Amino acid sequence: MKIGREDFEALIKGEKNITPYLELDPVLGSYSAFGVKTASNPNYMIKAVYEMYEAHLNRKLAVKAMRKLYRSVGAGSLGLYNLLKKFGMDLKPAEFLMLVFKLQHQQGWGAPFELVEASEKKIILRTAHTFESEVMKDWKMSVCGIHMGWIEGVLMAVTGKSWYCLETKxxxxGDGCCEFVADQVEPSWKYKAQAIVNGDSAITEFIDHKPLEGTIKLIDDPVVIMPRFVFTSMMNSLKKTMGEMPAGGVNYRAYMDMGKENVEHYKKMGITNPNTLANMAFTFYSQMGWFKIIKMEWDEATKTKTLTLEHTVESEAFGNTGKNVCYCTAGLLAGIVEGAFGIKVQGREIACRSKGNDHCVFTITNKKE
Ligand SMILES: [Zn+2]
Ligand SMILES: [Zn+2]
Known part of the structure; x- marks a missing residue:
């Protein structure tokens, strides 16, 4: 089917809808809408993808993961944008966005949006409900990650700039509609790191893994995946050369420097608040698999910070040994606090899973000079 400028113009004006442009051939198993091969919208597939993410994240983060996924779908609209340009149609980003969703909506996908506000840096769209808000209604929360990502992807593709879309209703x-506010933003490390600390994103959203290139980046910083037995291997090798106690001390010291350097890096990225610096480091290491934080307490009288961790990388690697084993973690936590607050501290592990305790518990106290 040949589709030209006049077809798009009639569709935008509402003089036509996509019905005459649908071609269905059940025998060939082919279905196309507006000249593009397509497929029907199986609700169960959408539900399955949300639930796949939910299995590893919470529901709020699962919605964000859908947003990331559909950003790529939105970016795919660049082909249509270029085609329209070739026809001599120069649509503004908001107008193009409305056309994309009109085409999608008439096929049962995207929402029939109403344009509430459009400026160069802000676009607000509203619809009675999106299809995912119906499919995922039982979550009883903001669920429209598909549309958030889709809007971001379309806008990024046609403007070449970064956009951040939030669903405000x-x-x-239970709101009367779904409302999306898209803002053109400067992509920044600080912004993404803050979202992770606030629980609005998980680090998985910002991992850029190119296995065939041998590279992994976490928000633009190169990282590596390390097997957990590195900890037993390193400890055993140090023990052989210098004995157990000095080996523990060396590990403590090395990881303390690492914790401090990590915080210095965050400072260079523009984070200044000491509590944010410390929480950011704790959250990142936790999400990278080092430990799970059960609680953090502060005792004003003794000026002691107590951290209770469900598991640490070392206690998991060593298993039950009847002794405290978490020298690296103790050093890391102490280094983070030193770096963030600019003070000298002493980190101690007072209970350890490897010793048979339920959790690994660390105290961090001011060091007397
Ligand atoms: Zn919604
Ligand atoms: Zn431990």
Whole structure:
């Protein structure tokens, strides 16, 4: 089917809809809408993808993961944008966004949006409900990650700039409509790191893994995946050369420097608040698999910070040994606090899973000079 400028113009004006442009051939198993091969919208597939993410994240983060996934779908609209340009149609980003969702909506996908506000840096769209807000209604929260990502992807593709879209009202949350606010933003490390600390994103959203290139980046910083037995191997090798106690001391010292350097890096990225610096480091290491934080307490009288961790990388690697084993973690935690607050501290492990305790518990106290 040949589709030209006049077809798009009629569709934008509402003089036509996509019905005459649908071609269905059940025998060939082919279905196309507006000249593009397509497929129907199986609700169960959408639900399955949300639930796949939910299995590893919480629901809020699962919605964000959908957003990331659909950003790529939105970016795919660049082909249509270029085609329209070739026809001599120069649509503004908001107009193009409306056309994309009109085309999608008439096929049962995207929402029939109403344009509430459009400027160079802000676009607000509203619809009675999106299809995912109906499919995922039982979550009773803002669920429209598909549309958030889709909007971001379309806008990024056609403007070449970064956009951040938030859903401010959602049908699935009991609001009267789904409303999306898209802002053009400067992509920044600080912004993403803050979202991770606030629980609005998980680090997985910002991992850029190119296995065939041999590179992994976490928010633009190169990282590596390390097997957990590195900890037993390193400890055993140090023990052989210098004995157990000095080996523990060397590990403590080395990881303390690492913790401090890590915080220095965050400072260079523009984070200044000491509590944010410390929480950021704790959150990142936790999400990278080093430990799970059960609680953090502060005792004003003794000026002691107590951290209770469900598991540490070392206690998991060593298993039950009847002794405290978490020298690296103790050093790391102490180094983070030293770096963040600019003070000298002493970190101690007072209970350890490897010793048979339920959790690994660390105290961090001011060091007397
Ligand atoms: Zn919604
Ligand atoms: Zn331990």
């Amino acid at each position: 959602c049908f699935a949350n």
